[in-house]
Amino acid sequence: MNKQKNSGYIKSKQKRNQSNKSHGKKHLGMATRKGDKSQGKHASTNKHRRNKKSLTVVVTCTGLTNEGRGIIQWEGKKLEIEHLMPGETAEITISINGGDVDAKLKRLITPSKDRVKPRCSYYYDCGGCQLQHMNEQAQERFKQVTIDKLMKPFGKPEPILTMEHPYDYRNKSHTTFGLNKERQIIGGLYAQNSHQLISMDRCLIHDPKADEIWQTIKDLMKSFKMQPYNEDTGRGFLRHVLIKVGKVSGEIMVVLVVASPIFKGKNNFVKALRKAHPEITTILMxxxxxxxxxxLGDQEKVLFGKGTITDTLCGLKFDISAKSFYQINPVQTEKLYAKAIEMAQLTGRETVIDAYCGIGTIGLIASKKAGKVIGVELNKDAVQDAIRNSKRNGVKNARFYQGDAGKFMVEMATRGEKADVVIMDPPRSGSDEAFLSSVVKLKPKRIVYVSCNPVTQVRDLKYLVQYGYEVKGIQPVDMFPQTVHVECVALLQRKTI
Incomplete structure (x- = not known):
């Protein structure tokens, strides 16, 4: 990118921001210092106005945060600038309001050779993706370096497993509807960390068919005089549309999330939607x-079809309901699970515990090579799904239980029962000490820790290492291209005394 193109990049960005303001939208700015709580607030006193000052400086980016923001140093302070890349020289605007410092990119002077024009026209407004201004090699390098730094106390991670086609991968999407200034129905996504609805017609990481369907629903809303729900007034009907796509089966679920069970013209609406998209296999309210x-709320009604869809993962078929947790990117999930089961070193004799088992995906896949699989999950509906999935695939050596996995393992240890391998895939918050201590009490030979948040994974690995385990393998997987998120699977082995 040359300087002339650079200038166009910044001007077009500014033009979009001015357009947003003219429509009453809150502009989030290109960058802020991490933790700045003054964003979007206005000075309310003359004293604040007197203390506020702004200046423009030229800086060079020295690195990236784990969130993909550019790092610069200014007067002894470390500031973070969105969409700035290492080695780039830029003109930035620094606003000082009391003790708060806000930094924004004003103009690129020397762009990185790894900078590209984002394919998504909503990229700088939406914020759902954070890395589209980097080419694929730079994204891969950023994620590898992030994992390498985090995991340094435990060893050298393997090269990250990337995706051949890093777009269109999400099998689940949810769209929100609202009214613009002209009272026209718009649909799209909320800007990151806000309730500012970005009107759009396509998200490049969504399944394309899902975006086509919600666009049709938006058009049908007009003809059926259906109003979008307004969170501020509590009025309106349609809150969200959730769509799930079976990437292998081609089956499609549409969930209309509404504010009231009274759905006028329901049958005609469903008929019109099915006519426009006969590929839809089930519709729920x-x-x-x-x-x-x-x-999602608690009350659910099937309007068409069986209420679930089916998809294939690692050779097994899974029923997926509206509330089921099912990995967002099935292409990369197969790589992730294959690596996890390889790390488990199964020979056909082992007892495996699948903690946080959900609908049973990884446990059932592991059952092909294990002696016995025990899945434990707190969510009752998920356990029922796991049992159904077990029967559907003819799996005889897996059992699923509803309950707290930590308590379950403590009870096993108390009864003198043993497990050879524990596979754990906790939420982003990681595991708590109670769960980890229960794993230690059960004393499995190996622990396979699958994480969607390597930061909390590092915390948990430190605990397990402290209590008798050592990390033997680390494999990052790029599950969410174009975003800063990365998954990581680690193998821990119990030390022999």
Missing amino acids: NVNNRDTSMV
């Missing part, structure tokens, strides 16, 4: 009448 950020 989910009622969420609570003042909550949760997408």
Whole structure:
């Protein structure tokens, strides 16, 4: 990218921001210092106005944070600039308001050779992706370096497993609807960390068919006089549309998340949607009448089809319901699970515990090479799904239980029962000490830790190493291309005394 193109990049960005402001949208800015709570606030006193000052400086980016923001040093302070890359020289605007410092990219002077024009026209407004301004090699390098730094106390990670086609991969999407200034229905995604709805027609990491379907739903809303739900007033009907796509089966689920169970013209609406998209295999209505950020409510009704879809992962078929947790990127999930089971070193005789088992995906896949699999999950609906999936695939050596996995393992240890391998795939918050101590009490030979948040994984690995385990392998997997997120699987082995 030359300087002339650079200038166009910044001007087009500014033009979009001005357009957003003219429509009453809150502009989030290109960059802020991490932890800055003053963003979007205005000075309310003359004193604040007097203390506020702004200056423009030229800086060079020296590195990236784990969130992909560029790092610069200014007067002894470490500042973070969104969309700035290592080695780039740029003009930035620094605003000082009391003790708060806000830094924004104003103009690129010397761009990185790894910088590319984002394919998504909503990239700088949405914030759902953070790395589209980097080429694929730079994204891979960023994620590898991030994992290498985090995992340094435990050894050298393997090269990250990347994706051949890093777009269109999400098998699950959810869209929100609202009204613009002209009272026209718009649909899209919330800007990151805000309730600013970005009107869009395509998300490049969504399944393309899913985006086509919600666009049709937006058009049908007009003809059926269906109003989008307004969180501020509590009025309106349609809150969200959740779509799940079976990447192998081609089956499609559409979930209409509504604020009231009274759906006028329901049958005609479903008929019109099916006519436009005969590929849809099931349609559900989910009622969420609570003042909550949760997408789905408790009440659910099937309007068409069987209420679930089926997809294939690692050679096994899985039923997926509206509330089921199923990995977002099945192409990369197969690589992730294959590596996890390879690390488990199964010979056909081992007892394997699948903690946080969900609908049973990794446990059932592991059952092909294990002697016995025990899946434990707190969510009752997920356990029922896991049992059904076990029967569907004719798996005889797996059992699934509803309950706390930590307590389950403590009870096993108390009864003198043993497990050879524990496979754990916790949420982003990682595991708590109670769970980890239960793993230690059970004393499995190997622990395979699958993580969607390597930061909390590092914390948990330190605990397990402290109590008798050593890390024998680390494999990062790029599950979410174009974003800063990366998954990592680690093998721990119990030390022999």
